[in-house]
Amino acid sequence: MVTIKEIAKLVNLSPTTVSNVIHGHKGKVSAENYKKINLALKDTNYISNMGGRLLGHHGSKIIAVILNFDRRAEVNIVSDPFYDQIIGFLEEEIRKQGYFMMLYTSGSVVESLRLAAAWDIEGLIILGSLPEDAKKFIQQQQRPLAFIDTYVDESFMKDGFINVGLQDFQGGYDITKYLISLGHRKIAFFADGDHLIGVDEKRFLGYKQALSEAGINFQQKDFFALDYRAEKRHAFLKEISQDQLKNYTALVFTSDFLAADAINVFYDNGIQIPRDFSITGFDHNIFSEQIRPKLTTIGQNVNQKAVLAVDYLVERIQSKHAGQKINILLETELIVQGSTAKIPETV
C-alpha cells in the first residue's frame, strides 16, 4: 500500500503538500503541483490508511448501525423483513454519503458505546431500541445518534436528538376507522408479546381512539398477545378461533407478518378471509402481497426512513454541533386490498 510519504518522494514534494492535494485544499498548492500530485495518486492507486486518520482523531468515516439484540433474536426466527429491508437501504445511503457501515448487534448499550469509542465512530444509527435503552444512549452519548422508530419522552429529546419514525398512531387509527366504515364494531387487536411498547403501542392507541370516536367500548379482552414462537402462536390462534374470536368480525394486527401468519392458520382450519373475518396488517411489505387474499394494510416508505436517518445524522456529524431536536414521523397510507370486506347487513 502506497503512503503519502512515498508519493511525496515520487514527486519530490513534501507529505504536507500531498496531503493538501488529497483534501482538495486547492488554494494551498500551485496548480502545477496539484496536477502532478493528482496524477501520482491515481497512478499509484493511493488509498489512505484509516489507522492514521483514526489515531489523529481526524474522523473514522464509520457510521455504526446498532440493532437491538432481542429484536434480532426474533429476526432470525421470523426473518423480520422490516429490519432486513432497512439495513440494505441504510448501507446504500451510508456508502453514498462516503461513510463506512459497521453493523453491530447488542443487547447492551454499554457494549455499543465501547465499540463507538474504540473505533472513534462518527455517528450511530439505532434500530429497534427499547425506550429505556434509548435513554441510556442519550445520556451517555459522546457523538451524534439517530434513532429509527423509537419513542421516548419529550423530556429526553434534547438538542441533538434525532428520530425518524412513522405516524403509527395515525396508521392504527386510520385502519381501524376504515374497518368501522365497513360496518365492523367488534374489532380485536393483536400484537407481538404482552407489553406493548414503541410502535406497537402507538398503533394500539390509534386503534382505541378510533373505537372510542365511534362509540365502541374497548375492553381488555379485545387485546390478544401473540407468542413469537410460531408453534405456540399457531396453537393459540387455532384455539381462540373456535371460541373467543366468534364474538368478532374484524381483527387488527400490528404487522403484515402476523396478519399473514394468522390468515394461514385460519385457512388451515377452514376459516375464510374476509368471509369470516376482516383482517388488517401493517407495513405493506412482502407479506401483505404474498398472501391470498392480499392484506389491507398501512403503507410506509422504508427507503425514505433510512435515507432521512442517514442524511440527518451526516449533517449533524459534519456541522459539528448539536442542532435542534428532530423527531420526524413519516406519513402513512391506507392500502385497501382483499382481506377486508363490508359486514353483511344483519337483522
Added chain:
Amino acid sequence: MVTIKEIAKLVNLSPTTVSNVIHGHKGKVSAENYKKINLALKDTNYISNMGGRLLGHHGSKIIAVILNFDRRAEVNIVSDPFYDQIIGFLEEEIRKQGYFMMLYTSGSVVESLRLAAAWDIEGLIILGSLPEDAKKFIQQQQRPLAFIDTYVDESFMKDGFINVGLQDFQGGYDITKYLISLGHRKIAFFADGDHLIGVDEKRFLGYKQALSEAGINFQQKDFFALDYRAEKRHAFLKEISQDQLKNYTALVFTSDFLAADAINVFYDNGIQIPRDFSITGFDHNIFSEQIRPKLTTIGQNVNQKAVLAVDYLVERIQSKHAGQKINILLETELIVQGSTAKIPETV
C-alpha cells in the same frame, strides 16, 4: 477514553507492562502487578483504541462482508430472504469470534479491495459473487477470503481457497426425481434471468440429470427465464399459463420466492395447485411456509453456512498461512409439502 499510558501512570508502572497484562502475557508480569493492573483496567473501563492497532498493523479485528451489488439491487426489490437471513447469522458469528463486521455492497472488486486495504481488514466474506468476480478476488487477494455459494473452476481453487456452499446439483436432482416418482414426465424449469450461473445452474443441471435418468428428453423450451421485475414476471406467468404451460404437469422453480410468487399469480387466474400443476421451490425459507399450499422444497441450513464460513475464515486468519483449499457443499434435504401431488392415472 483512557489510554494505556494513563493506566500506567495510575498504577505507577510502564505502558509496556500494562500492554502485557492486556494481552494476557502472564509470564512477563508479577502476579501482584497483574492483579493491580487488571483492576485498574476494569475501573477505568479501558478500551483499546483501534487506530493504534491499525497503524501498527497489529490487526484490525474487522471482517468485511461483501455483497454483490447486482444481487443487492434485487434484494431491495424482492427482499431476498436468503441474504437477509445470512447477514444476521454472519454478524452473530463474527461478533462471537471477537471480530467486527463491516458490511459493504459493491459491484466492483477493486472497490472492495481498496476498502480492505484502507482498513487493514483481516478477512473477507463474499456473498453472491459472480464467477468472474470471484476470480478477480482470488487473483488480487492480499488476505483470507471466504466465499459463500460461489462456484469457480477447480483451477482457481488454490491453497487458501474457502467456499461454503450447498449441494445444489443434488437438490435439483432430488426434487425432480421426486416429481418423477409421482408420475410426472412433463416438467418445466423456471429460473431467475436468462443466463444460468452459480447455484441456479447447478440446480438446473441436477434437474436435467434426473430427467435424463428417467429417459425424459429435455428440450430448450422446457426452460423458462423469469424477469426480476414483479410486473413483467407476473404478466409472463399469466400469459404462458394459458398457453405453453398446458403441456406440463409439474413446474420446478429455483427458489421458494419464485415458486410462491407463481402460485399467487396462478391462484389469481383460477389455476389451482397442486390440482393443475405440481410446483416445487428451493431453500425452505419463510416463503415456502407462508403460502398455501405449502411448498415442496429443498431445505438448507443457512445458519450452518454462515457459521462455517466465519469459522474457517477466522481459523485461516489466526493460523496465518493459507492451508488447504476448502470447498464444502452442505447437504440438502427434500421437504415434501402440499404443492406437489401424484399425477392422476389417465387412460
Added chain:
DNA sequence: CTGTTAGCGCCTTCAG
C-alpha cells in the same frame, strides 16, 4: 506556496 515537526495510541524490540 512549501516544508519541518510533533503527536495521536499501540505494540515490539531491546536493554536493564
Added chain:
DNA sequence: CTGAAGGCGCTAACAG
C-alpha cells in the same frame, strides 16, 4: 520481571 525507545501514516500548526 520492568521500562525506554521507536515506528506505524496522517494531519495540523507553524516556520520559512
